[in-house]
Amino acid sequence: MIAKHVPMKSIKKSDFDALVSYISDDQDKKERVEYTSVTNCQSEDLTAAIIEVTAVQGMNTRAESDKTYHLILSFREGERPSNEVLKEIERSICEGLGYGEHQRVSAVHCDTDNLHMHIAINKIHPTRLTIHNSYNDHKVLGKLCEAIEIKYGLERDNHQSNKVASENRAADMERHAGVESLLSWVRRECLDQLHAAASWDEFHKVLREHGLTLQERGNGFVIADHDGLMVKASTVARDLSKGKLEGRLGVFESLSKDSGVASQSTGRGKVYEPRPVGSRLDTTLLFARYKNEQANQRALRAQQWKSVREERARKIDAAKRAAKLKRAVIKLSTKSRIEKKILYALASKSLLADIQHANQQCQAERQAIFERHRPQQWADWLRRKASSGDVDALNALRARDAAQGLSGDTIGGIGGARIRHGVKVKLDGVTKKGTIIYRAGSSAIRDDGDKLKVSRGSSADGLEVALRMAMERYGSTITVSGSAEFKARIVRTAVDAGIPLVFADPVLERQRRSLLNNTTVNRNEQQSERGRGIGSGVSGIGSGVHNANGAGRWYGFFGAINKPNVSGVGRRPPPESRNRLRDLSSLAMVRFATGVEMLLSGNVSGGVEQQGAERNNALRRSVSGAGLIVSVEADKYIAEREEKRLRGINVPMHRRYSEGDAGTLSFAGLRRVDGTALLLLKRDDVVCVLPVDEPMAARLQRLSIGDAVSVGESGSITLAKGRSR
Known part of the structure; x- marks a missing residue:
């Protein structure tokens, strides 16, 4: 988790209304604003909150610094705390900075790879009307983030500040824009040579070979390129500060005029140009397209701006000519002196209004042109191209080292x-x-x-x-x-x-097949139920089967002959008529155990429990507790236990009982979830969860933890002195 304060470069541009409008704007995206919240305001409506905060800020007339505090909380990729946890994190951060009683608006954004929260805080206290500026807020934020990461089990980040502000800004630029900064380029290309320079002439020569110059700025040095882009020399390396350089090379000697910037392309001729950084693909051609398109956009923007300025000048000239004509007419008129004075004032006011209208129209057109031909950073250009279906741009984004x-x-x-x-x-x-x-x-x-x-x-x-x-x-x-x-x-x-x-995953595949079989069985049962009704015809050409509502279902030429699992008349009895008393002597038998004995699969002769009666699921109603029951409660219980196990709690792995688990298992207890009884069976280090009906649950309560339980492939449980369920 990272917390960062975003200061305004110009206090005049600080605007709480604009900030809230930005963080709450969904930009016509489904995945942008997760939720917004308003704290310590009279109303939770954003518009009302903005009006209230703006009024409170206006009541403080002494503060000259920025009255709005913009804070961003960013989480690791893949981390998505719940909304309740996010609100608690926001409260803890604001209270830690001293803004617990201050008005604020927060919005959670999920349109990037990292979930992040924007917090717009009013630095003016709502009752005392005093401004609060948090001292050393970057250190306070680091400590708060460490505590929050431990409390909520978030991934740990390094909150130790080892870089100066300019280094952080350069790193942010490289990460967001996707191009190498001047700071990184100087360190990579010429830092070793600058360290090896033994005099000011050699120092300037190294810089000149790379298209750079060393200039005095304030109390230190800056390194500038041919486009005027600058970086502090002490930021490039601590031993390039003014004090250490003068201690090593003597009093500063500026670049002589005869070897100035004009000769900066001598030597290797290598100069700084923004290039894509951290990519696993060769983006040379794609970056050339980007530069060419940006150059065309700049040319179009300049051309259209020029046309707008010329149009504004024409409108202003026309307004001035019209005003001049009006004054001439007024001068030649026979009006009184007072009337002429009023007419002159009206003409002047009309001229000012026309000029203001021309300027406003020009400004609006310039803004529209800028939006149409907005300059874009390399990463933003790739995003726009990828959104329009450019595969090369999409691959370039995915090949970034940060991806x-x-x-x-x-x-x-x-x-x-x-x-x-x-x-x-x-x-x-x-x-x-x-x-x-x-x-x-x-x-x-x-x-x-x-x-x-x-x-x-x-x-x-x-x-x-x-x-x-x-x-x-x-x-x-x-x-x-x-x-x-x-x-x-x-x-x-x-x-x-x-x-x-x-x-x-074989476990998921077994679950899918089990659910699919149960779904098929239930569908067949429902079809059979629709075909069962009062006064239904059974035989005869073209006979139909009617349900209780009188609606008929056509079964074909010979009526009931197409029912599943029903043989021809006289060939084989229906399932409910098989294995009756007349066939008792020819059926395999098994003795019922007595006492606390339990019937296991080894005590049963082959073909008795394993084979059983032939299933005719299409002709019978579903029975609660029979077979591998599809249970939402079991899935809910398994999910809850697995979540605890993944958090590091000493909980064995839980999963649904499947056909491959048939055999003798160890009794691990009974649980109830939303009124449904769940049998826990331990197999090695895994706990299998099997839903059971109430009669079986009552019988299982007599068992002790660790007792052996015999379970069939269909989930049937065999106990002493009872039938298999």
Whole structure:
């Protein structure tokens, strides 16, 4: 976590209204403003809060410094604390700076690779009307961030300030603009030669060979390039300060006029030019396109500005000629002296109004031209090109050293057939690290080229769109990373939407197949229920089967002959009529255990419990507690335990019971979640969770922790003196 104060370079430009308008503007993006909050104001409405804060600032007439404090809190990539935690962090930071009672507006932005919060604070106290300036706020912010990281388990950042302000500004420029700063270039190209210089002539010669000059500025030295860009010499290296240089080379000797800037291209002729920094791709051609386009934009902007200035001059000249004509007419008129004086005043006022209107119109047109041909930094130009579909620009963004892959709850793929679903999503934006943000309904999906990430709180529709996008990009074999709750939602969404995919994780794939089988069984049961009714026809050509509402369902030529699991008449009895008393002597039997004995799979002869009666799920209603039950409560309990385990708490791994776990397991207890009983079975170091019905839960309560329990593939539990459930 990083906290940074953003000071205003010009106090006259400080504007609380403009700052709040910026941080609360969603810019027509789904993924920009997560939420906004107003603190210590009479109203939570932003417009009313701005009016109130502006009025309070206006009541302090003595303060000459900036009355607004702009603070940014940024979190590590992948960290997304809840809104409640963010509000607590905001409160702790503001109280630590001494602004706990001050009015403030905060907004959380999520349109970049790092979640960050903007806080606009009124430095004027709302009741005392005094200004508060936090002393050494950068050190205070570092200590506050360390405490917050420990309290909320955030990733630790280095909050020790080892750089001066100019170094930090240069690093910020390189990170945001994506080009090398003059400071870094001087250090890389000529710092060693400057250290080796034994006289002022040699020192100036090294700078001249690189298109640089050393100038006195204030009490120190600055190094300037041919375009006038400057950097403090002591910032380049501490031993280049004025005191240390004069101690090593003697009293400062300025560059002689005969060897001035005109000869700066001698020697190697290497001069500073902004170049892309930290890229794993060769961006030479792309950067040449960028420079050419920016040059064209500058030329167009200058040309159109010139036209606007000429148009303004014509309008002003026309207004002056009209005013001159009016004064001549007034002079020749026969009006009285007082009337002429009034007319002269009106003519002068009209002239001033025309000139003001021409200036305002010119200013508006200049601003519009600037917006159309706005100069862009290298990284911003790449973002704009990537948003318009330029693949080279997108790859350049993703090749930056600062770019990292998505983490947390993500969806990827490892191959398989790519299936075109025709997913329709709207482009919401592109970050400076090449992450594309799509809008799908109320959800936002991030794409870094290797993985997809769905925004927090997304609906099942958003997860479905993400799965279909993953199949289009990576193939039908899908990988899922993240929390247990997210994985459970992905599996459920894939089954409910009927997406023909395969999970690379065998555990998730078993869960998907189990849910898919149960869904198919329930669908067949519902179809059978629709076909069962009063007075239904059973045989005969063209007979139909009617439900209780009288609605008929056509079964084909011979009516009920098409029902599943029903053989021809007289060939095989229906399931409910099999294995009855007349066949008792030919059936395999097993003795019931007595006492506290428990029936295990080894005590049963082959083919009894394992084979059992043939299933006819299409003809029977679903029974609570039978088979591998699809339980939202089980998924909820597993997600809660897995979250604690991932936080470092000593909790064993929890997962759903599957067919591969059949056998003798160790009883680990019973739990209840939202009224549903969950049986915990321990297998090695893993706890399997199996939903059970109330009668079985009552019987399981007699067991002790560690007792052996026999469980079948379908989840049937066999206990002593009872039937398998």
